Amino acid sequence: MKKTLIVGKWEYIEKVKTKTFLISLFLTPAIIILFAVLPTLLANQIETTTKAIGIIDTSGIYFRELREKVSQYKLEDNQPNYVLVNLAGANKNIGEIKNSSDELVLLGKLEGYLLILNGGTDSLKAEFCDKNTANFRDIDNFTNALNNVRADLILTKEGVSPSIIKSISDKIKINPIKIEKGNTESKSDFLVIFFSSFVFIILLMMMILSSGGMLIRSLVEEKSNRLIEILISSCTPDELLMGKVFGLSSLGLTQVIIWSLVGISLAGAGVIPIEVFNNLVPIFIYFLFGFVFYSAIFVGIGSIVTSEQEAQQITSYLSLVLVLPVALTLPAIENPDSLLVHILSLVPFTAPSIMILRFNIGPIPGWEVILSAVIMIISIYFVVFVSAKIFRIGILSYGKKPSLREIINWLKSE
Amino acid sequence: MLLVENLTKKFKDVTAVNNISFKVESGKIFGLLGPNGAGKTTAIRTTLNIIKPTSGKITFENKPITDEFFNAIGYLPEERGLYKKSKVIDVIIYFARLKNLSYNDAVKQADIWLNKLEINNLRHKKIDELSKGNQQKIQFIIAVLHNPKLLILDEPFSGFDPINQQLIKDILLSFVSSGKIIMLCTHQMDTAEKLCNDIFFINNGKEVCSGSLADIKKNFGKNHIKIEFDGGGEFLESNPAVLHIDAYSNYAEIELKEKIQPYDFLKSIVEKVKVKHFSVIEPTLNKIFIDVIKQTN
Structure with a gap:
């Protein structure tokens, strides 16, 4: 021993x-x-600067509503997360607008732009053009905003009252809770x-x-x-x-x-x-x-x-x-x-x-x-x-x- | 006294040690001699209980060698090496502690031995910063530091320069007078001749010849002469009196035929060559070794 x-x-x-x-x-x-x-850490990096995002809305009906919805996203210091710029010029065709917008993005004037293509009464196609492919958080934010705006518009058109629309669009989030002995709950x-x-x-x-x-x-x-x-x-x-x-x-x-x-x-x-x-x-x-x-x-x-x-x-x-x-x-x-x-x-x-x-x-x-x-x-x-x-x-x-x-x-x- | 009786060790189909018996007494150095691969190291390992013998009995002071003898044994294996990255003093103290010395005694003895071997200046160096000879001194210290009763040394002199060989020899001789039981394993015959009192020749795992050095020499020393001369000694080989000759350019060791008197032989050659030196000699252990091993092969 x-x-x-x-x-x-x-x-x-x-x-x-x-x-x-x-x-x-x-x-x-x-x-x-x-x-x-x-x-x-990288994925969850907290943003500190307001981003300028261009919107090309061929239908012409989404921009205003979208700006309102997007203004809810705030930075930590309560500044708006995004500033939206309407890029849809009256007399230009879509190709020209895209070219000039691409240039703005490349020059760094815009972070990116959202292209909303109206293919008919109900079909809607959207693209987010960005210098880096897809910042998933931005895309997530804009997807939510655009869908909400669209749902609002459709429901309003059907004559649903705004208070009902609001309660529908408030999403429910499910929180995971683990049950432990002694009835304590912990996240x-x-x-x-x-x-x-x-x-x-x-x-x-x-x-x-x-x-x-x-x-x-x-x-x-x-x-x-x-x-x-x-x-x-x-x-x-x-x-x-x-x-x-x-x-x-x-x-x-x-x-x-x-x-x-x-x-x-x-x-x-x-x-x-x-x-x-x-x-x-x-x-x-x-x-x-x-x-x-x-x-x-x-x-x-x-x-x-x-x-x-x-x-x-x-x-x-x-x-x-x-x-x-x-x-x-x-x-x-x-x-x-x-x-x-x-x-x-x-x-x-x-x-x-x-x-x-x-x-x-x-x-x-x-x-x-x-x-x-x-x-x-x-x-x-x-x-x-x-x-x-x-x-x-x-x-x-x-x-x-x-x-x-x-x-x-x-x-x-x- | 270390007594080995009928020791046999088999590895699968190889019999490394075949039924050997010997005893090592205190106050004498016992030489286990043999060529490479003769079974010396296996004999030592079984003696030390490092590996179990296939059969045979080994007793030390009338008791079988068991774990209780660990602290009474000092062993220097043939192949050398130590913890390369560790400090000299740490390694010495570790092995001394494993031989049950207290920490303080270990430090004290380490001091004494480092001084005795003239390497106290290296105590804080790492092992791999040391020369080969100095590493070997550390291993020697590890084998003897705890003052073992039984000391088994496998090729203790290989790698030492003549000055250090002398240093180690002196230490070994001092051990003899202090009554240690020493077993020396070597194929350096000149060293064995100077140090060993008892000799055991082993070849192919078997005993070839054993006894006291004096007896062995007497048995082999039939009719040997040594002669130094000027000029060519080629004619010596054809001399009818010569049984065997080791000839060099102006020096020869000759074994004469049984009935030839050395003096008559001298007379027969003085006219042919200028003899500078002539003596009747005992055969060297080297000669005996070569003869004995050749006979058994």
Whole structure:
């Protein structure tokens, strides 16, 4: 036990000092945040300037109404979001108007223009011409406005009273509400689920890969320079194995704690929603399950590998297995009750990620949590047992990589 | 005393060590000698319980070698290497701690040994900044720092310059007088000849010849002479008294036929060549090694 601690401490301190660790500590969350938040931020960028939009209305009946509707869109400082310019000249044909409008847009005088083509009494065709293809938010705003205007006009023509028209055109918005224990209700926000699940799962994956990679590299080093022989003549293989897993887990824990602190402080600063940390304890437990499970696999595999190249090859295969839960995240968010999700919650390779996800989506039946946790613990025990056997023989076999049959023979040996 | 009895180690269809027995006593250096691939390293690994023997019994001070002997064993493997990115002092302390030394003792001993091997100035350097010889000194320190009762050294001198070889030899000899049990594994016969009291030749996993150095030499030292001369010594080879000759341009080691007296041989050649030096010698361990291995091959 004492030697296990000595090995663990050595592995921990020597790895904490490496550049790889520092990089994975700071770069991993930075990259994830960048990839996760940046597109959302860009899409939701709050506009600060009023846009000049031209209107070419061949029917001549929409412009005034449209201007009124559009004036409801305001910027944050209460300035109008759009200023509409009527481009329909009296005596020009449509081609000429379009050409001159295009020029205005290219010169930057106009942000873009809306072309309303009246093809007959009821059919209406509209195009939004813009320097960049389609700012979807502008298009959304104008689509809504134009449809409302058109509906108003048609209804007015049919003699419907303005108060009824108004009540129809007020849209109902559906708010998603998640029911939790104790009758509390909380807003279930896609962003929250995304952050608390996707990010945790990716962090878990990255952490397993970076520390597992470090473990394999250090084992390969010890094997190739026969340090392993000095180690094995100083402590038992089991002590060495446990020490390594212990050191590596401490390393993982350090990362998680630092990341959590950063996360909580970001939440405190309002950058990410505080709801992300609602299920921190069960998530943390499954995080550890996943980490120990995969670390033990890495130890077993690392002891078979005899060269750096082989190590890289095997690590890349394992990373494919690790990516699977990430790929399943979106379908699982969309359909958290499917049979597949229930099955994957019980498979030890995917259970940690899927359970982290499900804790965030909604309450999980108690029996399912217990079953999954029990399966996880048994699997970890089994993997550690198998890895320890492979480790005991594998660390001393040099040269050729052992065949599967040889490994099975190792497992059978007492 | 380390006692190895009927040790056999098989790997699938290869028998790396085949039924060997020997004992290593304190106060003597035991030399396990053999050509490359003879089974020396496997013999050591099974002795140290790093790998399990197929059969045989190994006892150290009358007890089987188990985990409790970890702290009494010092081992220098043949292939060298350390944690390249780590600091010298950290690596030394780590291995000392694994041999159950307290942190303070580890630091104290590290100091003593770094000074003894004249590399205390390197203690804060990273391993991969060190020269090969200095890395080897660190490995030697790791093998001996915890004052082991049983010391097993696989090729301890390879890679050292003559000055450092002398340094290590002196340390080993001081260990002998302090009663350690030392097993030396090498194919440098001149070193083995100077250091070892007991010799065990191994080839193809089998014992070829063993005993005290003096006895082995006596058995082999039948009729050897060494001769230095001016001028060509080609005629020596055709001399009927010569059984075997190692001839160089003006120096030769000759094994005479059994009934030939060295003095008569000298008389028969003084007229043909200008003899500068003539002596009756014991065969070198090198010679014995080559002969013995050739016979068994």
